[in-house]
Amino acid sequence: MKAAPEAQRRLLDLQAVDTALAQLAHRRKNLPELAEIAAVVREISALEDERVRAQVAVDDLDRDIARFEKDIDQVRQRKAKDQQRLDAGGSLREVEGLQHELATLNRRQSELEDSELELMEQRESAAAALADVQARISAAGERRAAAEQRRDESYTEITKEQEFKSASRGPLAADLPSDLVTLYDKIRTETGMGAALVYAGRCGACRIELYGADLNRVKSAPADEVVRCEECRRIMVRTAESGL
Template structure:
């Protein structure tokens, strides 16, 4: 294939733009914020589980405390009624004696319920501290996730802006180059991991970085300036410049 030497050099500019676009695409999918967000999502799931368990324990204790308060109030009310009847002194002595025994029994029951309630309230205080800490850690993780999301969005916006600029810069270059040269370059670039053309520098192919053999160096050196030469090893287009060392 033939192509004006200046067009071949423009091909290096096109490759530079495409390399930048490829780097931007790689950066888009490998932002550190993405890995950070993945880790934060796992951490949030764990912390939310801790919060839910702590909340369930507090709720269970609240329910038990409420039940004990209700039972205590019922015992206290019955004891007060019995005490009022006993104080009135109305009724047979045997019945009044039975009331006295019942009051004593209710008094013991009230103390048992109050002791149990006190124990539950102490446990509830500890459970509430655990819940508060779980909520604090969860809120802190959510804050860090929001910051990571904002950082990710800013980085993606910057990448999009740079990609748009590179795409605009590419258009005039493509129109200046021969269509068949662009077609060959694109095909090689697709097959060679994004690098379709590279300069020859110091007798080395800029694509595979290998030094040209004696015969290949002679072939490239003898090729007319408008001849599109390709590397025998990597098959990429080799563009000759003043730094080729041929």
Template sequence: MNADPAVQLRLLDLQAADTSLAQLAHRRRSLPELAAITEHRGRLTGLEGAVVDAQTTIADIELEQRRLENDVDTVRTRTGKDQARLQAGGLPPRELSGLEHEIATLARRQSTLEDELLEVMERGETAADELRVATAARDEVLDEMHALEARRDEAFGEIDAAVAGRTPEREAVAAALPADLLALYEKSRSQGGTGAALLRQRRCEGCRIEASGSELSALRKAEPDAVVRCENCRAILVRTAESGL
């Protein structure tokens, strides 16, 4: 394939645009905020689980507390009725003895229930503290993640703007090139990542390897309009006065 040296030189402009676009794409994929957001999402999932667990524990404790409070009220009501009967007097000795025994039993039952209720209330306070800690930690991570997402979106905006500015330049250069030369450039870029590279002092600027032996001899013999490629990275070699041939 042959192409005017001036046309071949435009390949470097195309490569510069593609390199810039590739760098922008890499930057978009590798923003430090992306990894930080992923890490924060993992932490947030764990903390949200801790909040839900604490809320569930509190709900269970509140249910148990209401049950115990109802039991205490029932015992108190029953004790009050028994004491009223006792104070009213006029009971047969056997019934009086049974009533006194029941009042004593109810007193022990009430004491046990009140101890259980106190323990449940203490567990409720502990669970409430755990919920406050988990909620505060979750909210802090959530605020940090929102800040990271804002920085990510700002960086995405800058990158997208740069891509939007660079893409028309790339398209204009590509449109001005002969179709066969552009096709070879795209093939070279797909093979080694570099479509075209300057040959400077016998060194390919794409792979940084110096031509020698038969490759160097072939480059020296090639006509100025011949399209030549690097034997190592397969990039189109653009020859200029700097090529050192």
């Protein structure tokens, strides 16, 4: 393929734009905030599991405490009825029976209240654990929101740069021979880079030093000949800096 030396040199400008666009795309894909957000999402997921377990513990204790409250209330009602019957009087046997039952109910109430108190202390600890995990979820959510805001700000900045670079690429490519751009784009699509400067006798893409027959091939090629590296197949642009 033939192309004016100046057109070949301008391929380097096109490559510089494409390299910048590739770097911006890589930056967009690998923003540190993305890894941070992913880590926080995993953390929140684990914390949500912990919160569910903590909530279940509190709910179970609430259910047990409610059951004790019901049992205690029933004992109190039974005591009140027995006390009314005792106050109303009766035979000695009835009075003794009521007194014995009241003593039994008092012991039962005391046992139930002690058990309830123990459960209430457990609930206090369980509620504190639940509040702690909820606070950690809230803090993680704030970190996630902050990271997402920074991510979005970076996206906006990157998009502006991409739009600017893309806008400059169009006229630059349009001003070059179409067959040269087609070849360049084909190579760039396949390898990530379409053209590179030959500098100090080395291919600027793969950094391989030219020597022997390959060096002679490049040196002897007409200035308007589009030469390609034997190693990486990229277009090699020759200038005064090429050392040929």
